[in-house]
Structure formats: structure tokens, C-alpha cells
Amino acid sequence: LVSCAKRAKTPNSELAVCRVLLAELEAHQDAWPFLSPVKLKSVPGYRKVIKKPMDFFTIKEKLINNMYLNQENFIIDVNLVFDNCQKFNEDDSEIGQAGHRMKRFFDKRWTELLRKQ
Numbered sequence: 275l276v277s278c279a280k281r282a283k284t285p286n287s288e289l290a291v292c293r294v295l296l297a298e299l300e301a302h303q304d305a306w307p308f309l310s311p312v313k314l315k316s317v318p319g320y321r322k323v324i325k326k327p328m329d330f331f332t333i334k335e336k337l338i339n340n341m342y343l344n345q346e347n348f349i350i351d352v353n354l355v356f357d358n359c360q361k362f363n364e365d366d367s368e369i370g371q372a373g374h375r376m377k378r379f380f381d382k383r384w385t386e387l388l389r390k391q
């Protein structure tokens with residue numbers, strides 16, 4: 275039998291990995307600062323300092339509404355969550371520490387999941 279050519283990766287299989295990864299991020303014990311948009315009215319300075327707010331709930335909505343064409347756009351938004359956190363919070367603050375731990379977890383998991391493909 276002729277070996278079948280490797281099938282092109284369809285975008286939705288790429289996005290399946292994103293859904294798995296997002297579910298793991300949301301379930302992480304340090305996810306609490308990132309589960310929903312920062313309340314701009316109750317966090318002084320946030321609106322001025324952080325030009326592009328992002329959070330896990332917004333990312334989930336974008337996944338559901340097919341607003342990510344590929345993994346790259348998804349990874350850019352996840353990294354935006356962590357970059358915003360590092361910009362606004364001291365490293366030794368509760369939220370700053372949670373952000374560092376979540377970023378380390380994310381970097382490890384998407385390397386594992388993407389290297390497998």
C-alpha cells in the first residue's frame with residue numbers, strides 16, 4: 275500500500291490543543307487573578323497603564339467565536355495576560371507571583387503539547 279501523505283493539519287485540530295491548554299490554565303490554583311477581565315473601575319491605574327487587557331475568560335470567548343485563526347494568535351493572547359501582569363504588579367506581590375507561576379506552567383505545557391505533534 276502506498277503510504278498515505280501526511281494530512282495537512284486543519285486549523286481546528288490546531289485549536290483543539292488551545293482548548294485543552296486553556297482548560298488547564300483555568301483549572302490551575304494560581305489562575306484566580308486571570309479568570310475574568312480586570313475591573314477597570316476598581317483597580318486604580320489599570321486602564322491607563324495596560325493598553326491591551328486580556329484574561330482567560332475573554333480568550334475562551336474568542337476560541338468559541340472562532341476568532342483565533344491559528345495557535346499563534348492564541349499564544350499571543352495568553353502571553354499578553356502574563357506580560358500585563360508583570361507590567362502592573364510587583365514580582366513579590368501575590369498577583370505578581372501567581373503570574374510568574376502561571377507563565378512557567380503555560381510555557382512547559384504548550385512546549386510538551388506542541389512538541390508531541
Ligand SMILES: Cn1cc(C(=O)NCCN2CCCC2)ccc1=O
Pocket residue numbers: 306307308312313317358359362363369
Ligand atoms: C491580573 N490582575 C488582577 C487584579 C485583580 O484585582 N483581580 C481580581 C481578583 N479577584 C479577587 C477575588 C476574585 C478575583 C488586579 C491586577 C491585575 O493585574
